Amino acid sequence: MSAPFRPIADTWLRVGLGATVLVVAGGPVVLWGYMRSPLFTTTGQAVDQPVEFDHRHHVRDDGISCEYCHFDAWRAAPAGVPSTDLCMNCHSQVWNDSPLTEPLRRSWFEDRPIAWNRVHQVPDFVFFDHRAHVTRGVACETCHGRVDLMPRVEQVATLQMGWCLDCHRAPERYVRPPEDVAVMGYTPTIPGARIVAELDLRPPLRCSGCHR
Numbered sequence: 001m002s003a004p005f006r007p008i009a010d011t012w013l014r015v016g017l018g019a020t021v022l023v024v025a026g027g028p029v030v031l032w033g034y035m036r037s038p039l040f041t042t043t044g045q046a047v048d049q050p051v052e053f054d055h056r057h058h059v060r061d062d063g064i065s066c067e068y069c070h071f072d073a074w075r076a077a078p079a080g081v082p083s084t085d086l087c088m089n090c091h092s093q094v095w096n097d098s099p100l101t102e103p104l105r106r107s108w109f110e111d112r113p114i115a116w117n118r119v120h121q122v123p124d125f126v127f128f129d130h131r132a133h134v135t136r137g138v139a140c141e142t143c144h145g146r147v148d149l150m151p152r153v154e155q156v157a158t159l160q161m162g163w164c165l166d167c168h169r170a171p172e173r174y175v176r177p178p179e180d181v182a183v184m185g186y187t188p189t190i191p192g193a194r195i196v197a198e199l200d201l202r203p204p205l206r207c208s209g210c211h212r
């Protein structure tokens with residue numbers, strides 16, 4: 001009498017079972033790794049934009065401050081990206097026949113805003129407010145890195161909960177005088193602990209601080 005299954009079938013059963021165990025046990029590990037990897041957190045990835053806007057030229061070479069274009073960061077939750085009108089303050093005169101600024105002129109004549117693509121984004125269930133940070137001594141550079149050296153803006157921080165909490169638990173390691181928040185390549189001169197004491201900084205650690 002022959003066995004109901006050939007030995008090879010038994011082997012396949014073992015391989016199948018083994019693979020299932022690996023997927024069930026290993027899946028979360030792989031997923032966890034992915035969630036923490038630059039692939040998922042989108043750090044270090046430059047995003048294509050409808051206009052080849054270059055922070056290096058505007059911030060470094062032309063000396064335009066962050067505040068000129070991202071003034072909302074001092075007043076509101078979103079930092080905002082400037083309107084075509086603001087760009088045209090200069091580009092109706094400077095580089096006004098370059099192909100690089102052509103999409104800008106089209107946007108202006110057609111009265112249609114430029115559709116910039118987002119680089120940084122926290123999920124909807126997270127409350128984030130620029131003003132609460134920028135007016136309290138947390139610098140653009142601390143969260144966004146050396147934007148003045150980036151041909152295209154890249155995300156440098158993970159923007160994950162652990163990253164927020166790391167600073168909220170010990171803000172003295174990061175803060176500077178509020179008048180210096182737009183400075184790039186800053187060297188600390190005043191101890192963070194003194195700034196924390198003077199401004200009486202108490203970043204929220206409770207869940208409802210960031211999940212409202």
Ligand code: HEC
Pocket residue numbers: 049053055058059064065066067068069070081082116117118119120121140141144147148152153182184
């Ligand atoms: C002349 C105007 C201008 C100036 C000055 C400027 N920016 Fe921008 N910024 C833009 C525009 C336009 C965009 C959208 C296109 C892009 O992402 O490059 C942008 C995008 C950004 C982004 C990415 C936004 C996103 O989608 O997540 C960050 C971060 C940023 N700027 C920070 C800064 C910092 C920090 C400074 C000062 C060192 C600065 N910018 C100065 C115009 C400006």
Ligand code: HEC
Pocket residue numbers: 051052053054057058061062064069082083084086087088089090091094095100101104
């Ligand atoms: C305060 C004046 C000023 C403002 C405001 C300004 N630009 Fe410029 N932009 C310049 C100058 C000057 C250059 C020449 C680049 C250089 O320095 O070599 C330039 C160059 C450019 C170029 C050519 C590529 C490059 O970076 O060299 C693009 C594209 C451009 N600007 C887009 C924009 C956009 C989009 C805005 C609005 C978000 C803007 N500019 C706002 C002054 C300005």
Ligand code: HEC
Pocket residue numbers: 066070073074077078079080081120121122123128130133134138139140141142143144159181182
């Ligand atoms: C405490 C960290 C932190 C600081 C400080 C900070 N940012 Fe941001 N920034 C973020 C986060 C987080 C986002 C994504 C916000 C979201 O999804 O709502 C963001 C988004 C942006 C954007 C995208 C557009 C928008 O409307 O929000 C721009 C532009 C920007 N930041 C510029 C700046 C500038 C300029 C400064 C300094 C004046 C600055 N940021 C300071 C964390 C920071």
Ligand code: HEC
Pocket residue numbers: 122126127128129132133136138142143159160163164165167168171174175200201202203204209210
């Ligand atoms: C480098 C330091 C730093 C980082 C990173 C940071 N914060 Fe903060 N946060 C602060 C400081 C400092 C304050 C101000 C506390 C005060 O005013 O007493 C603050 C305040 C806040 C507040 C209170 C605002 C209000 O109006 O009550 C919220 C909410 C907040 N942060 C959310 C976040 C979130 C979400 C992230 C991550 C995406 C983040 N923060 C990343 C330092 C930081």
Ligand code: HEC
Pocket residue numbers: 122123126159160161162164165168204205206207208209210211
């Ligand atoms: C300083 C701001 C901040 C505080 C305080 C905070 N969170 Fe978060 N939380 C975030 C941010 C930012 C994210 C989204 C980014 C990420 O980590 O994936 C997040 C994501 C989450 C998620 C989604 C799962 C995940 O890991 O992506 C859960 C669940 C969560 N938070 C629960 C909590 C609980 C519970 C508390 C209180 C013990 C808390 N959070 C306090 C900022 C905060």
